[in-house]
Amino acid sequence: MLDAGETDEKLLEVNNIEVIYNHVILVLKGVSLSVPKGGITALLGGNGAGKTTTLKSISNLLRSERGEVTKGSITYHGERIQDLAPSDLVKRGVIQVMEGRHCFEHLTVEENLLTGAYTRSAGRGDIDADLDLVYSYFPRLKERRRSQAGYTSGGEQQMVAIGRALMSRPETILLDEPSMGLAPQLVEEIFNIVKSLNDNEGATFLLAEQNTNVALRFAHYGYILESGRVVMDGPAKELRENPDVKEFYLGMSDEGRKSFRDVRSYRRRKRWLS
Numbered sequence: 001m002l003d004a005g006e007t008d009e010k011l012l013e014v015n016n017i018e019v020i021y022n023h024v025i026l027v028l029k030g031v032s033l034s035v036p037k038g039g040i041t042a043l044l045g046g047n048g049a050g051k052t053t054t055l056k057s058i059s060n061l062l063r064s065e066r067g068e069v070t071k072g073s074i075t076y077h078g079e080r081i082q083d084l085a086p087s088d089l090v091k092r093g094v095i096q097v098m099e100g101r102h103c104f105e106h107l108t109v110e111e112n113l114l115t116g117a118y119t120r121s122a123g124r125g126d127i128d129a130d131l132d133l134v135y136s137y138f139p140r141l142k143e144r145r146r147s148q149a150g151y152t153s154g155g156e157q158q159m160v161a162i163g164r165a166l167m168s169r170p171e172t173i174l175l176d177e178p179s180m181g182l183a184p185q186l187v188e189e190i191f192n193i194v195k196s197l198n199d200n201e202g203a204t205f206l207l208a209e210q211n212t213n214v215a216l217r218f219a220h221y222g223y224i225l226e227s228g229r230v231v232m233d234g235p236a237k238e239l240r241e242n243p244d245v246k247e248f249y250l251g252m253s254d255e256g257r258k259s260f261r262d263v264r265s266y267r268r269r270k271r272w273l274s
């Protein structure tokens with residue numbers, strides 16, 4: 001059964017992609033995933049698993065890092081998007097919010113938001129209406145609209161980064177590690193806003209997150225990446241109940257602490273998969 005807001009229309013399809021950095025470093029070894037329209041899909045995994053690389057492959061931001069998709073394909077609404085410039089992709093409705101917030105520190109909060117509308121030819125009236133929409137989701141940003149972004153808190157900068165993405169009126173938002181460096185209460189606040197944007201505006205999300213716990217509470221579906229491969233995927237509810245996910249990603253297990261032997265057999269299994 002589909003959760004509220006989620007449809008079974010496939011929007012974004014990543015088919016068996018391989019990514020190589022600097023012509024030699026193989027980082028993604030055949031990643032496939034599919035993002036339904038109106039859903040929140042989570043890309044999970046530890047440091048270096050390949051989450052950011054997957055998002056950048058989709059948004060075409062690899063080239064500046066000497067990275068390249070060498071095999072496989074990526075389609076959006078059935079159209080191959082691999083050769084599009086990132087700005088053309090934004091025009092088609094796909095935008096990435098980079099890890100680490102990336103605000104223009106010397107601009108005010110509102111000026112930062114306005115930069116998000118640059119790909120559109122909308123008039124001032126439409127843009128003002130979109131600003132109001134962003135402020136309705138992030139009332140804190142309205143209070144701080146005239147503050148220099150560099151002097152706002154980490155949580156507010158994350159809100160600016162998401163708000164700026166919203167200004168391009170995206171259909172799909174690729175959100176990289178929204179919880180990074182934020183206190184638990186703020187992480188909860190950000191994820192609640194993601195959920196309301198999904199519920200009320202129908203925004204589709206693909207989010208990369210190390211915080212499996214919070215991501216699986218808010219997402220509809222999850223993919224777990226390890227060493228550049230998807231090792232497990234399923235509806236978020238099922239992943240939350242899966243004993244291996246509980247043990248290795250959520251830090252809990254039904255049978256109490258597993259023995260070292262069990263851990264070793266899991267590691268063997270992981271090695272076998274990689």
Ligand SMILES: Nc1ncnc2c1ncn2[C@@H]1O[C@H](COP(=O)(O)OP(=O)(O)OP(=O)(O)O)[C@@H](O)[C@H]1O
Nearest residue numbers: 021025027045046047048049050051052053054065
């Ligand atoms: N520009 C680059 N050149 C070479 N190797 C890279 C580059 N960017 C990333 N890598 C390597 O690719 C692998 C995957 O990195 P990636 O950033 O995609 O992982 P991640 O799952 O997002 O991890 P994190 O949560 O730490 O950001 C890592 O081993 C990393 O060292």
